Amino acid sequence: MRRIHFNICFWFFLARISFVEADSLDLERALGQAVSGENEKFQEAQAIFEALQKQGPPSPEAFYLIGFACMRLHLPAKAEAFLRRAKEQKFTGFEGWTSVDVLLRRVEQVSKLSPPLLDPKFNGPIAVYASGITEWNKPVLTAIPDFIKVGHNIFGDALPSLHFYLFSDRPTYVQFYSAMFESEISTWWQDGTGSMNIATYCERDKDGRISRRVGDPETVGSVLHELGHAWCSSYLMNYHNQNYHRICPPWLDEGLAEYVASLWDRNYLTRRQRWLRQKVKNSSLPSFEELQNSTNFFGAEADLRYWLSACLVDRLLGSDARLIPKVLDALAEKRNGDSAIRAVTQKDPATKYKELVDFLLKK
Numbered sequence: 001m002r003r004i005h006f007n008i009c010f011w012f013f014l015a016r017i018s019f020v021e022a023d024s025l026d027l028e029r030a031l032g033q034a035v036s037g038e039n040e041k042f043q044e045a046q047a048i049f050e051a052l053q054k055q056g057p058p059s060p061e062a063f064y065l066i067g068f069a070c071m072r073l074h075l076p077a078k079a080e081a082f083l084r085r086a087k088e089q090k091f092t093g094f095e096g097w098t099s100v101d102v103l104l105r106r107v108e109q110v111s112k113l114s115p116p117l118l119d120p121k122f123n124g125p126i127a128v129y130a131s132g133i134t135e136w137n138k139p140v141l142t143a144i145p146d147f148i149k150v151g152h153n154i155f156g157d158a159l160p161s162l163h164f165y166l167f168s169d170r171p172t173y174v175q176f177y178s179a180m181f182e183s184e185i186s187t188w189w190q191d192g193t194g195s196m197n198i199a200t201y202c203e204r205d206k207d208g209r210i211s212r213r214v215g216d217p218e219t220v221g222s223v224l225h226e227l228g229h230a231w232c233s234s235y236l237m238n239y240h241n242q243n244y245h246r247i248c249p250p251w252l253d254e255g256l257a258e259y260v261a262s263l264w265d266r267n268y269l270t271r272r273q274r275w276l277r278q279k280v281k282n283s284s285l286p287s288f289e290e291l292q293n294s295t296n297f298f299g300a301e302a303d304l305r306y307w308l309s310a311c312l313v314d315r316l317l318g319s320d321a322r323l324i325p326k327v328l329d330a331l332a333e334k335r336n337g338d339s340a341i342r343a344v345t346q347k348d349p350a351t352k353y354k355e356l357v358d359f360l361l362k363k
């Protein structure tokens with residue numbers, strides 16, 4: 001997936017708050033700080049807002065902030081009511097922040113472009129939105145119960161709930177993506193993404209052709225890969241109040257998503273290893289440092305770095321999927337992917353990467 005960058009010019013809004021009651025003021029200050037681009041503590045923001053509500057009707061600024069946080073959490077339906085309350089009270093947004101009107105337009109766009117929830121009586125860890133059953137999405141939809149099993153095997157009762165949007169036409173997907181994430185799809189080969197509370201996939205590529213072969217295990221695995229991103233980033237926000245994409249290096253982010261996909265299909269990694277052994281005959285392999293840098297990682301020939309990361313994470317975690325939440329717990333504490341892996345597995349990622357490269361180069 002691509003990283004969603006978030007730049008806001010944030011400033012303290014306290015001067016504009018009419019509340020005089022100290023506790024409320026403290027809470028509103030804390031809410032502003034939690035939502036700011038510097039912190040992005042959206043889970044904490046929700047708890048603060050609940051505490052504020054107990055003290056009386058929140059200010060329009062507070063409604064805006066919690067609506068803003070919900071948009072960043074990719075929960076537009078939840079954001080809408082808060083943003084409307086801010087608008088009703090004539091609040092338009094802070095200078096340098098996305099305005100109330102723009103956020104509400106995004107909510108409206110997402111609602112218009114979203115495929116319907118497949119099962120209206122839905123009550124489970126993956127809410128699937130799709131425009132009916134297509135030849136392409138049928139094998140994916142059939143695999144959803146298995147995906148949920150994979151998720152439970154990794155996270156147990158801490159499995160985060162997700163909204164999963166499947167698109168059958170590209171223009172709708174592109175517009176939906178822009179409204180949901182407030183950014184454009186940055187890489188031409190990207191057919192899906194996974195982030196806090198959300199995973200998406202489009203069955204058509206940028207040229208309108210079927211993106212991946214119908215029913216192929218690679219296709220179904222690619223979808224599970226995006227759910228892997230979504231579970232990891234949601235877990236880190238739900239339980240540690242941190243933005244995964246800010247602290248996880250690309251090799252670990254993509255490697256974990258690949259590892260999740262391999263739990264559904266063990267041959268997933270065998271195919272990558274076979275491909276890499278062929279590839280090394282004609283290409284030089286990147287250094288471990290090169291896998292740490294996002295700009296480099298997602299550039300030309302990204303497959304090579306994705307699949308090296310897949311095999312590396314497999315070597316580091318072995319067969320114990322329950323290590324994933326432990327790695328995420330350590331990542332939240334150390335804010336460094338290499339240190340997190342070392343703390344949980346007692347293995348050094350750079351050393352293991354060298355072993356992987358030596359293995360691939362061996363005749």
Ligand SMILES: [Zn+2]
Binds near residue numbers: 229254
């Ligand atoms: Zn990915």
